[in-house]
Each structure stands twice: as C-alpha cells, then as structure tokens.
Amino acid sequence: MAQLELIHISKSFNEMTAVQDFNLAVEAGEFISFLGPSGCGKTTTLRMVAGFEIPTSGVIQLDGMDLTPLPPNRRNMGMVFQSYALFPNMTAAQNVGYGLRVAGKPRVEIEQRVIEMLDLIQMHDFAERYPNQLSGGQQQRLALARALAIKPRVLLLDEPLSALDAKIRLELRQEIRRIQRQLGITTIYVTHDQEEALSLSDRIVIMRRGVIEQVGTPQQIYNFPASDFVAEFVGHINLLPVEVVQADAGVVRLGSQVVRAGQFGHLNGRPVRLAVRPEELKAGSVEGANNLTGMIESVTYLGAIVRIRVDVDGQLVSLDMFNERSLEIPVVGQPFHVNFPVEACWLTNGVKN
Amino acid sequence: MIAGQNKRIHGKGQAGWKTWIGLLPFFLFITFFLVMPSLTLFSGAFQDAEGRFTLANFSFLENTFALKSYLTSIWVSLTTSLIGGIFGFFVAYATTSSRAPRWMSNILSTFSGLAANFGGVPLAFAFIATLGRTGFITALLKGVCFNGADGAAICPFNPYDHGFNLYSAAGLILAYTYFQFPLMVLTITPALEGLKKEWSEASANLGSNSAQYWRYVALPVLLPSLLGATILLFGNAFGAYATAQALTGGSIYLVTIMIGQQIRGDVLGNPNEGYALAFGMVIIMSLTIVLYILLQRKTARWLKL
Numbered sequence: 227m228a229q230l231e232l233i234h235i236s237k238s239f240n241e242m243t244a245v246q247d248f249n250l251a252v253e254a255g256e257f258i259s260f261l262g263p264s265g266c267g268k269t270t271t272l273r274m275v276a277g278f279e280i281p282t283s284g285v286i287q288l289d290g291m292d293l294t295p296l297p298p299n300r301r302n303m304g305m306v307f308q309s310y311a312l313f314p315n316m317t318a319a320q321n322v323g324y325g326l327r328v329a330g331k332p333r334v335e336i337e338q339r340v341i342e343m344l345d346l347i348q349m350h351d352f353a354e355r356y357p358n359q360l361s362g363g364q365q366q367r368l369a370l371a372r373a374l375a376i377k378p379r380v381l382l383l384d385e386p387l388s389a390l391d392a393k394i395r396l397e398l399r400q401e402i403r404r405i406q407r408q409l410g411i412t413t414i415y416v417t418h419d420q421e422e423a424l425s426l427s428d429r430i431v432i433m434r435r436g437v438i439e440q441v442g443t444p445q446q447i448y449n450f451p452a453s454d455f456v457a458e459f460v461g462h463i464n465l466l467p468v469e470v471v472q473a474d475a476g477v478v479r480l481g482s483q484v485v486r487a488g489q490f491g492h493l494n495g496r497p498v499r500l501a502v503r504p505e506e507l508k509a510g511s512v513e514g515a516n517n518l519t520g521m522i523e524s525v526t527y528l529g530a531i532v533r534i535r536v537d538v539d540g541q542l543v544s545l546d547m548f549n550e551r552s553l554e555i556p557v558v559g560q561p562f563h564v565n566f567p568v569e570a571c572w573l574t575n576g577v578k579n
Numbered sequence: 580m581i582a583g584q585n586k587r588i589h590g591k592g593q594a595g596w597k598t599w600i601g602l603l604p605f606f607l608f609i610t611f612f613l614v615m616p617s618l619t620l621f622s623g624a625f626q627d628a629e630g631r632f633t634l635a636n637f638s639f640l641e642n643t644f645a646l647k648s649y650l651t652s653i654w655v656s657l658t659t660s661l662i663g664g665i666f667g668f669f670v671a672y673a674t675t676s677s678r679a680p681r682w683m684s685n686i687l688s689t690f691s692g693l694a695a696n697f698g699g700v701p702l703a704f705a706f707i708a709t710l711g712r713t714g715f716i717t718a719l720l721k722g723v724c725f726n727g728a729d730g731a732a733i734c735p736f737n738p739y740d741h742g743f744n745l746y747s748a749a750g751l752i753l754a755y756t757y758f759q760f761p762l763m764v765l766t767i768t769p770a771l772e773g774l775k776k777e778w779s780e781a782s783a784n785l786g787s788n789s790a791q792y793w794r795y796v797a798l799p800v801l802l803p804s805l806l807g808a809t810i811l812l813f814g815n816a817f818g819a820y821a822t823a824q825a826l827t828g829g830s831i832y833l834v835t836i837m838i839g840q841q842i843r844g845d846v847l848g849n850p851n852e853g854y855a856l857a858f859g860m861v862i863i864m865s866l867t868i869v870l871y872i873l874l875q876r877k878t879a880r881w882l883k884l
Binding site: 373 | 775782783800
C-alpha cells in the first residue's frame with residue numbers, strides 16, 4: 227500500500243480552480259517531484275499535503291489515515307520553504323531544536339538530535355550562529371535539518387533552491403538527494419526547474435493549469451512525453467508541422483522530404499507534427515534512417531554542446547552536437563545533412579497520448 | 580604610487596565633505612531646536628535670577644508636592660503608554676493580519692496619522708464637549724436607563740454620579756490614550772508587517788500551537804520594536820502639557836504643569852526652578868532610555884550581528 231495518497235483532490239480559490247482532480251499514490255521512501263510552470267498548482271498541492279490549505283474536495287491519506295481534517299501541527303510533515311523561513315531570533319541550534327522543544331522533549335534528547343542533524347548537514351561549527359550570519363546555501367541546509375529533526379513521516383520541499391545561485395544550487399541538490407537516500411524518507415519536491423526534477427526524482431508529476439499532465443520516471447517523462455506540453459516543457463524538442471502521406475505506416479512529408487515516424491497514434495485529421503529531440507539528430511546521411519537536407523541557419527556554441535539550426539524547406543530543425551576539441555563547427559549558410567532513427571521520432575496531433 | 584594614494588585620499592575627503600554639507604540643515608535644526616534650548620535649560624537650572632551659580636533651584640527635591648508631581652507624571656505616562664500600547668498593538672495586529680481587508684488598514688493608518696497628532700487644546704475641548712459634565716455623550720447617557728447591581732433601574736444615568744470624572748487623573752488618562760493608541764498603531768504596524776507568514780507556517784509545521792509560536796517566535800522578534808514603541812509613548816505622554824492644562828485647568832499636578840506655572844512668570848513664578856524641574860525630566864527620560872538600551876541589547880542580540 228502507498229504511504230501517502232492524494233485521492234481526487236481539488237482546490238478552488240473563489241472562482242479560480244487551482245488544482246483539479248489530483249490523484250497520486252506515493253510509496254514509502256520515494257522521491258517525487260511536482261514540476262510545472264508558475265501557477266500550475268504544484269505549490270498549492272504541496273500546501274494541501276502540509277495542511278496549510280484545505281482541499282475543496284478529495285482526501286489525503288497517510289498510511290491509510292485520513293489527514294484532511296488535521297491541522298498542520300498534527301501532521302508530522304517536515305517542510306522546507308523557498309525563503310528558508312528560519313526564525314531570526316534563534317541560533318542555528320535553536321532553530322533545529324525548535325520542533326522538539328515545542329513537543330516538550332527532554333533537553334538532553336534535543337541536544338543530541340541537534341548535534342546529529344547539524345552533523346548530517348555538515349554545519350556543526352555553525353551551531354551558535356544566527357540565520358543572518360549564514361549564507362543562503364547554509365540557511366537552506368539549516369532549514370532542511372530543522373525539518374528533519376522532528377523525524378517527519380514525509381518531507382516537503384517547496385522550491386528550496388530557487389533563491390540560490392547556480393553553483394550552490396547544484397551542490398545542495400546533490401546534498402538533498404544524499405540525505406534523502408540516507409534517511410530513506412518519503413519526499414515531495416516542488417520545482418519549476420526541469421533539470422532539478424530530472425536529476426533528483428524517482429518519479430515526476432508534470433502539472434499544468436491545476437491538472438496532472440503525466441506521472442512517470444524521469445526517463446519516461448523525457449523519452450515518452452504524454453502530451454505536447456510535456457514534450458515542450460521538459461527539455462528541448464523539434465515539433466515540426468508535417469503532411470501525412472501514409473497514415474497506417476507513419477509516413478509523413480516535411481516540406482518536400484519524406485520521413486517515417488516510429489510511433490504514431492490515430493491520426494484523426496488534426497494538424498500533425500513530427501516530434502524529435504535535438505540530441506537524436508546526427509550530422510550526415512545514413513541509410514535506413516530518416517535523412518533530411520537543409521541549410522544551416524544558425525550555430526550556437528553552448529560549451530558542452532553546439533546547437534545547430536537547419537532550415538529544412540522553410541522549417542527550422544534543431545540539432546545538438548557534443549562538443550570536442552576536434553569538432554569542426556559548421557558554418558552558417560552551408561548545405562547540411564541530418565539523420566535520425568525512425569524509432570527516435572513520433573507523430574503528435576496535440577492530443578494526449 | 581604615493582602621489583596616486585594622496586590623490587585618492589584627497590578625493591575621498593572631497594566626497595566626505597560633500598556628504599556632510601547635505602546634512603547641514605539637519606545640524607542647524609538640531610543646534611537651534613535641541614542643543615541650544617538644552618544648554619539654556621541646563622545652565623538655567625544651576626543659576627539664580629541674577630545668573631549666579633546655585634543649587635537652590637533643586638530645593639523642590641525636599642518638597643513632597645513637587646516629587647508627587649513627578650510620580651503623577653510617571654504614573655500617567657506609564658499607564659497611558661501601557662493601555663495605549665496594548666490596545667494599539669491589538670488593533671494594528673487585527674488590521675495587518677491576512678484576514679483583514681486592505682481598506683481597513685488604509686483607514687486605520689489614516690486615522691492614526693491624524694489622531695496621534697490631535698493633542699493639546701483641541702483634544703481637551705473635544706473631550707469636554709463629549710464627556711464633560713454637560714458633554715454630548717453625558718447628556719445622552721442621562722436619557723438612558725441602566726440596571727444597577729441590585730437589579731433596580733438607574734434613571735437617568737449620570738456617569739458623574741458613579742465615579743467618573745473627566746477632570747481627574749482618570750479623565751486625563753482617557754484623553755491621553757486617545758493619542759497614545761494611534762501612535763502605537765503607527766509605530767508597531769511596520770514591525771507587524773515584517774512578521775513573515777512563513778514563520779508561523781514553519782512553526783505550525785514543526786508541531787507548535789499558536790501560543791507557542793507567539794511565545795518563542797513572534798513576540799521575541801517584535802520585542803525590540805515593542806520596547807521602542809513603549810518608550811516613545813512614555814516620552815510622548817511625559818512631555819505633554821497643553822492637553823492636561825486645558826482639560827484639568829492645572830488641577831492635576833503634572834511636572835509639565837508645574838514647569839508651566841514657574842515659567843509663565845506670575846508673581847510666584849521662578850523660571851530657574853522651572854529649568855531645574857525640566858532638568859529632572861531630562862534625567863528621568865535619560866534613565867528610561869538607558870534602561871531601554873539595556874533591554875534592547877538583551878532582546879535584540881540577533882538583530883545586531
């Protein structure tokens with residue numbers, strides 16, 4: 227049985243529906259990310275789990291027990307906020323021990339747990355510092371330790387890294403995953419950063435306008451997006467308008483060039499697009515693969531990769547090449563051949579697969 | 580290298596000089612309206628009418644009447660700063676809480692801005708016109724019946740027959756509270772707005788109830804502001820003169836009223852004794868501020884780091 231279940235959860239604020247018929251079962255020890263653009267309802271859903279928002283309808287169960295009527299202070303959920311929300315009048319140690327203090331735990335037990343938690347986040351030397359004496363990254367690690375100190379049943383993280391700079395974000399991301407694995411704690415992580423979600427999660431919930439678009443492992447989400455929205459939101463993708471040549475074989479025409487898709491559903495007469503990730507495209511022509519010929523429209527050097535946009539009969543096709551010292555960067559305006567495997571692309575008509 | 584350094588130092592000096600010149604109006608104001616009056620007051624306190632040094636002006640220290648006026652002033656100031664402070668705090672909290680509509684806090688801040696500065700003779704007159712012996716509300720109450728302690732109806736109800744007297748210390752406290760509470764609203768509202776919603780949520784998330792949140796987080800965070808605001812209220816009431824004079828006609832002996840009597844220059848007046856009394860007020864305010872600084876250091880350690 228799942229540890230945490232959200233069953234037909236909906237939430238409306240006056241006339242506006244923030245979350246609609248949200249269903250999710252989270253296994254014990256699982257790391258789940260809610261990913262979506264601003265206003266998609268991911269934070270509202272997390273806040274309903276924490277008890278800060280009451281669902282308009284639906285039930286939230288933890289180990290089979292209905293949590294919905296319980297106030298936040300009786301749910302035993304550890305939450306980490308985007309703005310850290312550390313108590314400014316307390317030292318790092320007092321912040322970490324706060325949950326145990328209000329629970330009336332003995333002083334010795336609090337001290338032991340505080341040491342344990344500060345060791346876990348490698349901030350033992352900062353115990354007597356106040357939050358305003360710590361960097362953003364240190365404050366967020368402290369907020370994590372404070373949330374974990376009460377031994378919560380579920381850890382909730384609300385965009386915890388979005389206020390930090392890129393380097394710290396990367397370090398802290400790895401640290402969060404290490405601690406989560408070490409403690410084996412069930413975790414829900416809200417983010418709008420697809421890279422964070424892909425690198426951290428066991429499963430990702432993609433949300434849009436209060437509705438779940440897709441639930442799956444990072445690989446499933448990236449390689450087999452359930453909708454155009456998911457395909458476009460997670461990673462880069464070429465979505466190229468094509469004309470159907472042979473519906474039952476997935477053969478389409480891109481400009482004057484014919485391509486075969488590896489995956490295609492019922493082509494119901496709507497405009498059809500060919501979907502293929504830029505990294506699936508290779509330079510040159512290969513027999514048996516889909517081959518396209520065009521003119522180089524732009525070349526963008528991104529360090530590890532070089533992104534090339536090729537004009538194929540009026541359609542711009544992006545291709546990512548891995549950078550290496552011996553790579554000859556193509557020149558804009560040159561004719562260019564690209565190929566990609568049949569199974570790397572699919573046809574979409576904008577309707578959920 | 581050395582020339583460059585000199586140039587930099589010279590340049591810095593110029594920038595500093597330009598910065599200071601911007602503060603000139605402030606320094607002029609402080610000199611003419613704070614430093615010079617204070618020096619006059621301090622020197623006058625130790626001089627007789629002929630300008631000779633004397634300690635005789637402090638003979639009021641042996642006079643129980645004068646000492647009592649200090650106590651009355653302190654008592655009225657303390658009471659009104661506490662009543663106004665507590666009331667103002669709750670009103671400000673009610674309007675800054677997320678449940679209150681925005682228009683309510685706008686109305687309150689506008690009212691507070693007006694009422695906090697509505698002191699002196701107009702305030703005294705307003706109270707006399709409403710709660711005086713022939714005031715509007717007193718007249719209305721006289722037309723109303725109330726049930727007494729024994730259940731018998733009291734008609735008409737004249738508050739002056741039941742212990743209320745606007746022209747007493749209690750009346751003074753009532754009038755002072757009128758400008759004290761809005762001043763508290765004005766000074767504490769920014770601090771209340773600075774309380775982050777996430778703190779209460781984080782606290783609840785960690786298992787605390789509302790009382791624990793206020794005890795361990797909200798009040799300690801607000802304490803430096805609360806202390807500062809209370810001191811301001813105390814000083815505001817301690818130095819008030821016109822309201823008390825106009826309301827009670829000088830029948831309640833506050834230090835400020837005694838100083839007024841000494842300085843106004845009637846036959847019994849002695850301005851130098853007035854200066855000495857004012858000097859005593861400065862000492863009391865200074866001691867209060869020292870106490871505030873000590874408390875502030877203890878309660879706001881986390882702010883200063």
